[in-house]
Amino acid sequence: MTSKQQTALAAGALTIGAAFIARSLRAARTIDFRGRTVLITGGSRGLGLLLARELGRQGARVTIAARNRAELERARDDLVSRGVEVEIATCDVRRREEIEQLVHQIVTRASSLDVLINNAGVIQVGPFDHMDVPDFEEAMAVHFWAPLHAMRAAIPTMRRQGGGRIVNISSIGGKIGVPHLAPYCASKFALAGLSESLRAELARDGVYVTTVCPGMMRTGSPFNAWFKGRHRAEFAWFAISGSTPLLSIAGERAASQIVEACREGAAELVITWPARLAVVANALLPEATALAMRAANELLPRAIDESGDEAHSGWQSQSRWAPSPLTRLSDRAAAANNEVPK
Secondary structure (H helix, E strand, O other), rough: OOHHHHHHHHHHHHHHHHHHHHHHHHHHHHHOOOOEEEEEOOOOHHHHHHHHHHHHHHOOOEEEOOOHHHHHHHHHHHHHHHHOOEEEEEEOOOHHHHHHHHHHHHHHOOOOOOOOEEEEOOEEEOOOOOOOOHHHHHHHEEEEEEHHHHHHHHHHHHHHHOOEEEEEEEEEHHHHOOOOOHHHHHHHHHHHHHHHHHHHHHHHHEEEEEEEEOOOOEEOHHHHHHOOOHHHHHHHEEEEEEEEEEEEEEHHHHHHHHHHHHHHHOOEEOOOOOHHHHHHHHHOOOHHHHHHHHHHHHHOOOOOOOHHHHEEHHHOOOOOOOOOOHHHHHHHHHHOOOOOOO
């Protein structure tokens, strides 16, 4: 046997051994959600509501938190109709004292907190020229500071009870910078870095942190995003791309994958094959990825005058392109996942 063959054989053996060890560790970490206490921020609609449905289906006791009381009550009715044991909590996660109080109330009521899912989000779409400092501050408040405060409040309890799960919903925009999503990407990068760092520190306490980086999902969220610049055109491309089957994934499938990753205490989950492909391409061919993003930016709407500084919701940005047959899947998801205002 040549030295090259010996090296290849050794590398193969190491790879198989590492895979076997990883599988064994996953099996040892796997938990059952029956009777577990779960907190989901941003749980009144979209992905948060889908996660509450899936965890509740598996027997978890779920608390969903959001700012809008009416949305929370509709979400509670939806979950109760599905047999989910659920509590609702009005909470502005941008306010540190509110998230800390919420965690304290759950621990006092349930005597535990087994799973924390930091899902609350805000999406601002448009050219950088129309984004101001408050846009970045809000994105950081929701995507970075809120999860940090929630984790700081929850971790002592998880340590005392001998373990727990934390799931941080970042994004493919937390791994690759996407044009017209600067505040969103900056804050999601920050969350991904925090999540990975804390995972290394908390694992010895039996607290496993999972970083979730979804690509485009059909949850209905474009209607509640905010758009600047040529807001109708921005909404159209955002809604159409998020509704395209080969580029996006059904919200229910995404939620199922996230819950499974949480069960196993997985380190990271990247959802959708285009997102996984983009991550690999960015790691191996960063210049090519940068050129692709530059080309994509050329297809997006250009900045306009100061009137483009005003933000409009998706509901305020409809056009003949969106809603349309091209966005039918997202439209259905919006109706199914409490994204439609009553």
